[in-house]
Amino acid sequence: MRWAAMLLLALLMCSIGPVRRTDSVSAAQEFFTDVTAQAGIHWRHFSGESQEKYLIEAMGGGVAFFDFDRDGREDLLFLTGGETPKSKGPAPPLNALYRNTGDGKFEDVTAKSGIARLPFYGMGVAAGDFDNDGYPDLFITGYPSSALLHNNRDGTFTDISEKAGVKNVGKWGASAAWFDYDRDGRLDLFVANYAKFSYEDGPHCDYQGMRTYCAQVAYEGERPTLYHNNGDGTFTDVTEQAGLGKLIGRALGVVAIDADDDGWPDLFVARDASPNLLLVNQHDGTFKDVALDAEVALSADGTARAGMGVDAGDVNGDGRPDFVVTDFNDETHALFLNSGKSPYREWTRESGLAALTRSFVGWGIHFIDFDNDGNLDLVLVNGHINQVIEKTRVDVSYNEPPLLLANNGKGVFRNVREQAGAVFRNRYLGRGLAVGDYDNDGGVDVVFTRLNEAPILLHNNVGHLKTWIGIELQGTKSNRDAIGAKLTLRCGARKLVRWITGGASYLSSHDQRVIFGLGEAPTSPVRLEIRWPNGNTQAVTRLKLNQYQTIVEQASGPELLRNTTTSRLAPWYIIDAN
């Protein structure tokens, strides 16, 4: 079938251009539409809020886009908080697993899944195929323990935490990240632990006689946990050996990415009133925190900000991963530009983020090229923690709006709330946020959780209007999810670099496929270079526009390329790689 392949290759040459879609969005149409109800999502988060004001009540919960049944459609998992000694729900609070039925709807399959109830207060989730069997497993964080749920490939999950040795006992786990720090082809696990916490003897705070949540500094920080995947279904806690045992602090968010471009995955850990960490992989199973020297640990006056969520991506097109961190009001969410050498440049004011986020307490955040113009935009959710904040400030509210910030390609953002959709003009107690293309149309959709409320699923109405290329990587020597891979797409003079990251955002897990937005029809050939997590490189040229394709890792020789899911509009190509 070489002729067929060549024909396809010719068709895919940028000079020919893609098949243009016939539909369009009217000028008045919003970028995102709240489709929660029509998608059939009715679950609500339960925090167990009580008069005791346990801090944990204000911090959850997580959400994941992941394809648990490998049918090519991103499903959804929502994490509830739970009951506390001072608060029982009217019904037992449940997590929720929704299967994507492919028609814009989701089916609640929680009951069968074995995920509904877990023996701890739930916080966050990280989906990852730790045993490389092709099906994503789940690590769910919480207090006073966490759980590893093995995907049984039949819609059910089994809690194997005990046997696997990853219960994270006694700790308040927040975000977690799967990544292969020793490049042995198996996903290891980093858990961002928040603080030492107890229902029995916590601090008490009030404001004018009203009980309030205490500030985070009232709680002693915790060290993170690093679990090494032994490859036999068990893990070893290597926190101390990895040099992380002394990094006590209130960690909330984590993203795993190769920050220094040496081919080994590093970690950025967002911490709450503790200095952020930039853990550089030393290639020998240890990490070195360089955040202070890199100037990403603190604000300009040497104070630790209230880091919550974090993500990494190339905001200015220089091919290096930059970091964005959500913080508390007045601190402003921070953007750190990676120039390839230390220190990073704080770009918060210049990017517009300072002005755009000054009044907000931020949580989940993710880079997202929502309009597929090739520039990484930002979506993030906010929501205050202090229920009496409006008594002390006139410019800060308890409920806060999510933000959709459009990037001009140079790392300068503007708020597009007027076109973004009604959700972006309302106020919520946003917490977790995940991104994924649940309808495979090339437009990245968004879901976020709200404290004690139903989540909100936002359909992207505009991404598919531009040209895009969707990539799913499948590791063979590397971990199967290819977490840690670097993808460089070249088209003429333009170069777009993306990474498959571990973790990211806050308490949440994301569609691991990569979408390259190309904007208008490209006029030059498109070439993709992949650096796999184990360091191998691979080049791919036969890429199809406006659809997804799976690229399987090969040690050498021609790439294996096949499409997996299709855009609703693009033709279904069948390629014989032989």
Add this chain to the structure above:
Amino acid sequence: MNARVLAALTGLLCSVCAMSGQVDTPDIASEHAERGVQSAQAGDLVRAEAELRRAVELAPENASYLTSLGGILGMEQKLEEANVYFERAVKCDPADPTPRRNLAANQWRLGQLNQAQANLERLLRAQPQDKVATLLLGMVSENEKNYARAAKLLATVPELVEQRPESVAALANSYYQTGRRERAHDLLEGLLGRPASSQGIYAAAGVAAQARDYGIAEKLFESIQSSYPDKEALEYNLALIQFRTERVAESQKTLLDLVNTGRAKSAAYNLLGWCYAKENKPGEAVHAIENAIRLDPSNESNYLDLTTILMDNHRLVAALEVARKAVEAFPQSGAAYRAKGMVEMKMDQFTDAVRSYGQAVGLEPKSVDAKVGLASANWGAGKRAQAEAQFQSLLKEHPSDATAYESYGSSLLNGATDAAMLGRAAALLKKAVELDSSRAEPHYQLGILELKKSAADVSPDSMRQALAELQNAVKLGLSDSRVHYALARVYRRLGRENEAASEMQLYKELKATEENPGQTPGGT
């Protein structure tokens, strides 16, 4: 100053007056006057007063009797009445210097400095060599804070000055105030080993302590340890000097010895609290100042100090509680409301802080601190327009006050979301430095500003400027972790890696101490 000096001086003058009085002979008035003077010399002031009153009754126009009676009344602290007799004496015999000299001395004691000065100047115009008048005018000038004149006058009568430690103290103070520190020091040193009243030495030591010439102050205090009657005050002052000279452990020991005698008063407990605070023992510090409050609940500064110590140790809830008690106990105190506002600002309770500072401004309409606090609180509460208007009006009202410029500039800098705000912040902070170059904070802020400005484009010039500002801040006493973090960043940008590393290490050590006040730098 120095009521004791005056008493002695008045006594002296009275004696002089009595000895040289013009007594009409032979009459009964003269006999009464004679007996009065003799009684005074024998220390029986009551009888002296009665005898002289009788003499004045019999001879109401006799300037000498009138002067003597005034002198006795002055010695009995009946100053107002004494003034009446001295004035009558002056009227009776305007040409006699003695009644006028006594009147001037009495006016000085009454605090009627202008009148005293006029009379003394008149005496000196008539008789420039009048040493007593010179001495008195020197003392009056010192009281009027005309230190240059005081020093000049007192220095011309060294033999009179040396006789009285109080005068020595006045001359020393005048020297300190006019920048002649060594002369002051030498003068006070001359008191050591010389027989003199312990009260006078105590006063002289106080002058040295106030001038921060702690070495001589301490020696003077120590020289009267066996003779000074108020042991508690003396020990407290010694402890205060030890504290001020960074001998905190010694100070603490002195105070604990005092506590163990059961003689410690509120001020001693207060100082003990500060000793503990310096030694990073916040629990003991709080306990000591609570004792100070218990012993003297009417002393507002105890509440304010406790608020400060609690705030410094991040015990904000407790600090707010104390500040609330302070405003309850001292509802008319602007300082109490300012302290409350400060804690509320620290706790991000900005609208409450607006109310507290609003009260403070009402109580202290001229207080720049209260107005700066109010504007800053409004800024924090998100009422930026109102805050800016208040800052602007502050600058108009107090164009020479660096505090207002510094606070306004810092607020703009910390909230800067664009280059224009940075520019405005820079102008205000530079003005603050121009008005008062001894303030460390605006230098630090200007250093940070350069770092912020150069985020996009690091230029060596701007970094050199930042370095100069930050080094200035350190020289001027700023020693918290922030400045060393900023210095590390600047050195790194200038390629001075070793200095950057050492500043970063310092930052880490200081930060650890700031976050855990019970821990000393280096973890020892």
